[in-house]
Amino acid sequence: MAEVTAPPTDFDLEVETLIIGAGACGLVAALSAHEAGQEVLVIEADAVPAGSTALSAGLIPAAGTALQRAAGIEDSAEIFAADIQAKAHGENDQSLVDLMARNAGTVIDWLHTRHGLDFSLVDDFDYPGHSRRRMHGLPTRSGAELIDALRSACEREGIDIICERRAHRLYFSEGRVHGIAARRPDGGEERIGCARLILACNGFGGNRALVAAHMPGIAEGLWFGHDGNRGEAVLWAEEIGAQTDHLGAYQGHGNVAHPHGILITWATITEGGVQVNREGARFWNEAQGYSEAARAVLAQPGGEAFTIFDARIAGIARQFEDFKRAESQGAIKTAETPEALARALGLPPEALRRTLETIPRRDADRFGRQFGNTPLSPPLCGVRVTGALFHTQGGLRVDEHARVLRQTGGVIPNLFAGGGAACGVSGAGDSGYLSGNGLLSAVVLGRLAGLAFDPA
Known part of the structure; x- marks a missing residue:
């Protein structure tokens, strides 16, 4: 004390x-x-x-x-x-x-x-x-x-x-x-x-x-x-x-591999990845940032989500030791199709496929997120994540x-x-x-x- x-x-x-x-x-x-x-x-x-x-x-x-x-x-x-x-x-x-x-x-x-x-x-x-x-x-x-x-x-x-x-x-x-x-x-x-x-x-x-x-x-x-x-x-x-x-201010993180407890770089999102819930559906504008993601993810069923990206993005993420550690511990799943990735993550296969098919090109989605013209393409990657409090501000x-x-x-x-x-x-x-x-x-x-x- x-x-x-x-x-x-x-x-x-x-x-x-x-x-x-x-x-x-x-x-x-x-x-x-x-x-x-x-x-x-x-x-x-x-x-x-x-x-x-x-x-x-x-x-x-x-x-x-x-x-x-x-x-x-x-x-x-x-x-x-x-x-x-x-x-x-x-x-x-x-x-x-x-x-x-x-x-x-x-x-x-x-x-x-x-x-x-x-x-x-x-x-x-x-x-x-x-x-x-x-x-x-x-x-x-x-x-x-x-x-x-x-x-x-x-x-x-x-x-x-x-x-x-x-x-x-x-x-x-x-x-x-x-x-x-x-x-x-x-x-x-x-x-x-x-x-x-x-x-x-x-x-x-x-x-x-x-x-x-x-x-x-x-x-x-x-x-x-x-x-x-x-x-x-x-x-x-x-x-x-x-x-x-500002005692109510904090840095959250909505991209922590679960249950491994490893931070997953937000490059998995900024380069075109998305987050989905247990139903395989997107639920927010991920472009807002990883601190905002903490509450958005915790509000989902089970307080968890799944970050979906592809091999191109994984290549960028590997400059971070945390990401390489997550791969070595099996937190990152990889598959050639949305359905196969869904099964590896325990998600509804058809729901995840539909979600990825509806990501717009060079346009804003219903959440207001603006996407570029580079779609997610096989092999696809995914990781189960939760929201966390990282430190107070x-x-x-x-x-x-x-x-x-x-x-x-x-x-x-x-x-x-x-x-x-x-x-x-x-x-x-x-x-x-x-x-x-x-x-x-x-x-x-x-x-x-x-x-x-x-x-x-």
């Missing part, structure tokens, strides 16, 4: 900059703070750094990067910001959107050139809501690879990361943070004092009571995020008078330096937040999620928090 108390008379250890969480945000913050000359310590609850980042595809959207320019892609922070707000129906704080969009490109370039992260552009399919190809990822397109690369960069810089230390108490008095207490694996605790604290710890998707309170529409969904996301940052915020926002509100805002105005001068602990730019609910926004928030706010200093 997260708690807040006055500081003790002494600490077991004191450090200049303490970072809670060794996901993408925490590790980027550590690199930035170290670069700025700070003494840095990162603590991590897991046995090895991972977090929600390691469960994702590790793709970060950014505009105006060197990689985009090399590919001849014209993009800008202004275009990116407009895409974010369009997807979120204008529900975001414009200043936060502009902050994210303006800084994302320089952070990618910095990680690429200064720390050697081997980013490349995803250039063979489009993500919903992005008007430009701006998704940057490492070769295997996996979040685990991103975490490993950031951890290696920290190790090269001599930054200390101590694992199996879960922060459970915040020491706070007179409007400032003084440190934290963290539990060790043996049940004891360590009291760590700090001059500045960066919360890069978690959202609250693993705290089902908080999920039910703030986002009842997804409360019954599969929890596919990191179990360490228990909401300490949000609970501490309530105690210290910090601002929070709401959290602590921050200023342009990632400092946490007070409810009464102003900032808590030595408390910073990013990643799952901070409010992101995905609107107030699930319908505004733009692909990659979770990692966008993590890397940008991590960078800003690491570089900022206590002005008091």
